[in-house]
Amino acid sequence: MLELAIGIILGCCALGAGCAMIAGIGPGIGEGDAVGKACEAIGRQPECKGSVTSTMIMGCAIAETTGIYALVIAILLIFVAPNTLVGVLLKAIGQ
Amino acid sequence: MFRRVDPTVLKETCYIAGFVLVFSAVMQLIFALLGSWSFSVLWGNLLGGTGAVLNFFLMGLTIQQALGQSEEDAKTKMKLSQKLRMLLLVIVCAIGAAAPCFDLVAVLVPQLFPRIAVMLRPVLDKLIGRKAE
Numbered sequence: 001m002l003e004l005a006i007g008i009i010l011g012c013c014a015l016g017a018g019c020a021m022i023a024g025i026g027p028g029i030g031e032g033d034a035v036g037k038a039c040e041a042i043g044r045q046p047e048c049k050g051s052v053t054s055t056m057i058m059g060c061a062i063a064e065t066t067g068i069y070a071l072v073i074a075i076l077l078i079f080v081a082p083n084t085l086v087g088v089l090l091k092a093i094g095q
Numbered sequence: 096m097f098r099r100v101d102p103t104v105l106k107e108t109c110y111i112a113g114f115v116l117v118f119s120a121v122m123q124l125i126f127a128l129l130g131s132w133s134f135s136v137l138w139g140n141l142l143g144g145t146g147a148v149l150n151f152f153l154m155g156l157t158i159q160q161a162l163g164q165s166e167e168d169a170k171t172k173m174k175l176s177q178k179l180r181m182l183l184l185v186i187v188c189a190i191g192a193a194a195p196c197f198d199l200v201a202v203l204v205p206q207l208f209p210r211i212a213v214m215l216r217p218v219l220d221k222l223i224g225r226k227a228e
Contacts, residue, residue: 028177032170035161039169042162053103053162057155058213060173061111064154065210067181071188072203079192079199 002093009085017077023070030063104155112148114212115205119144122204139191139201146187147205150180 038056042049119140126132157176161169184206191202 024181028174028181031177032173035158035173036166036170038158039162039164039166049162050103053101053158054107056158056162057104057107058216060154060158061151061209061213064150064177064180065207067177068184068206068210071181071184072206075185075188075192075199075203 002089005089006086009089010082013077013081013085016081017074020070020074020077024067027063027065027067031060034059034063100156101159104152104159108148108152108155110216111151111209111212114215115144115148115208118208118211119205122201126201133198135196135198136201138196139198140205142187142191142197143202143205144208146184146202147209150184151209153180153183 035056038052042052122140123132123136126136154176157173161172161176164172188202188206191197192199
């Protein structure tokens with residue numbers, strides 16, 4: 001029974017990490033769209049390339065953060081949560 | 096490749112690297128004040144900070160290259176770059192978590208420093224603008 005409980009904890013942590021990493025898809029799409037539009041803008045007004053590049057870099061850095069949050073949560077779920085939760089379980093059943 | 100780095104990309108990367116350095120020093124100080132400082136925190140901070148700055152630099156480099164291409168090519172290039180950079184960060188974080196010589200918190204926290212630096216940018220620009228006036 002204990003093995004089953006530990007298995008469920010490990011499985012749920014892995015599933016949670018996988019679900020969290022779905023958020024890693026969004027920034028790629030967003031950054032791609034933004035850079036595509038920036039290309040269009042530079043094609044129309046080549047003289048503003050410097051300011052567009054600067055704004056794009058900062059914008060993409062912000063868009064990227066969502067993916068990094070997801071990555072941090074996924075890493076914590078894989079490497080930290082199982083030990084903690086198994087510890088809590090063992091404490092609860094008095095082992 | 097590195098000889099053709101746009102000055103804007105270099106400037107922004109230096110700005111982010113400076114902030115990561117400052118925030119890392121603050122984080123080390125907090126660890127020391129809490130009494131949990133060890134060399135693993137320092138190594139973890141170095142690994143995480145390097146990963147964060149490298150990620151930002153590669154993003155700038157990709158943007159620089161993508162801006163000279165057609166809209167569709169730029170989109171595809173940016174999406175591919177984002178996936179590869181995310182993979183790089185996964186590897187950095189996994190090394191930080193698996194190797195005992197790195198503290199996991201010290202590896203993960205610096206990944207968020209570039210965002211804080213970008214958030215503080217308008218405030219800093221305002222302060223510099225006021226001083227210049």
